[in-house]
Amino acid sequence: MSTQTSIEWTERTWNPAVGCSKVSPGCAHCYAEVMARRLKAMQVAGYEKGFELTLLPKRLQEPLLRKTPTVYFVNSMSDMFHEEIPDDYIRQVFDVIRRAPQHTFQVLTKRAERMAAFFQDYKPSKNAWLGVTVEDRRYGVPRIDALRRVPAAIRFLSVEPLLEDLGEIDLTGIHWVIVGGESGPKARPMQQEWVLNIKRQCEAQGAAFFFKQWGGWGIDGKKRGKKENGRLLMGRTWDEVPASVVSTEMHSLTR
Known part of the structure; x- marks a missing residue:
């Protein structure tokens, strides 16, 4: 099902698949894995296998039922380009995206090469925003x-x-470019200089910069809850979105 989310750069999540497997250091303390195990224990539909890759075709039509323009994060509990998700199923997901032009769909992957290969034969619609995770060099x-x-x-x-x-x-x-520190009990610290280096390059190269959070470690190097650490950088929040596509629904993310 699609649900509201507290993720700062989107509005709702839509999970036509759940479950994943680790491919790089950014996966080490995966929030989705922890949540999936919790949802399995709560006997929530769709999580009967916990964090094992599971396709949920009954959820495919959900965005078509919502008329209010909405920003969706697609597969927040999985990776759309996971090797166990068939090309045909990925195509079905993007066909739904094409049929719902009132919405914006954000698709994020760590399997960038497979995504690039898939789109050699399939052109995404304009309301599909495609991204990759960049946790290290x-x-x-x-x-x-x-x-x-x-x-x-x-x-x-x-x-x-x-x-x-x-x-x-x-x-x-x-x-x-969205930047954020890791949260959770095993969070690894993030340095302010690293963030400012990215911000500087965004400004120089014309990319919108969005600072999501400090996470489990504050700007002062102390470990505490992510809400306590907040999301101020240089005394303010940074909620930029791509200027060429700022729309009614995207404005709601920056209020």
Whole structure:
């Protein structure tokens, strides 16, 4: 089912598949895995197998039933381009996206090469925003090149959890960069200098910059709850979205 979410850069989640497997350091303390186990214990439909990859075709039509323009994060509990999700099923998901032009759909993956290969034969509709996770230099940064090969109206990076200084990055063709620290009891710390380095490059290269959160470690280097640490950077929030597509529903994210 689609549900409201507290994720700062979206409005609702839509999970036509749930479950995943780890591919890089950003997966180490996966929030979705913890949540899936909890939902299984609560006997919530769709989580009978916990965090094992599960297709849920009965959920495919859900966005078509909602008329109010909405920003959806697709597969917040999985990865749309997981190797166990068939191409035909991915195509069905993007066909639904095409049939719901009133909505904006944000699709985020760590399997950037498969995403790039899929879109060689399928052109995404303009309301499909496609992104990759960039948590470090070794695994994350190379995904940006794969994302650039995708013919998306909006390409975005989720730099969360930011695990190290990314150094110089090429943001050519990237419209939006979301940065955040890791949360949870095993959160790894994020340094302010790493964030400011990304912010500087966004400004220089014309990408919108969105600072999501400090996470489990504050700007002062102390560990505490993510709500206590907040999301202020340089004394203010940073909620930029791609200027060329700011719409009524996207304005709601920046209020």
